[in-house]
Amino acid sequence: AIATYDDFDGAYFTIHSILVHHREILDRVEFVLLDNNPEGLPAPMLESFAGYIDRFRYVPFTDVRSTAVRDVLFRKATGKYVLVLDSHVILAPGSLSALLAYFDANPETDDLIQGPMLSQDSSHIAATHMDPKWRNGMFGSWGVDSRAKQHPDVP
Known part of the structure; x- marks a missing residue:
């Protein structure tokens, strides 16, 4: 959608x-x-x-x-x-x-699932979430959870 x-x-x-x-x-x-x-x-x-x-x-x-x-x-x-x-x-x-x-x-799950944002050339994970902080006039700043880099295929 x-x-x-x-x-x-x-x-x-x-x-x-x-x-x-x-x-x-x-x-x-x-x-x-x-x-x-x-x-x-x-x-x-x-x-x-x-x-x-x-x-x-x-x-x-x-x-x-x-x-x-x-x-x-x-x-x-x-x-x-x-x-x-x-x-x-x-x-x-x-x-x-x-x-x-x-x-x-997991047919009964009510989980919200999201994936990482990849870099422009898809060579690495650019972001996994938004950190709750102000930057450039916007609330939310791209962040990367280290677990995503260590185990990119694990949810």
Whole structure:
């Protein structure tokens, strides 16, 4: 599930990357794209894009204009689990299979799962979380949990 605001390119490449690099799980997913500016220039292209892909719903949403609309994604999705992504995120090959394997092994979990942010060249873990401190006018600063570097394949 993705919430977007005037970002055709980000939404397109995130979804297209899943279609190309995660084919083994496509029969287990639906795509929900919440357009928080359905009057914007990219809206017709986003809606058209959704029409080409099985199990892809385009949802125009104007009740609130905010990053907080991600909450609506949980209400619009129909699956037992919901993966919420920003519209510019590319997932590493195998990551969705690993996530689904975790849920298959733990069907009653109510865990919130997140993965690390990789560096631009994907050579190392750039961040695992936000530290609760102010920096550059924003509350939250990227941090790396040392356990992620020591054991990158362990949840």
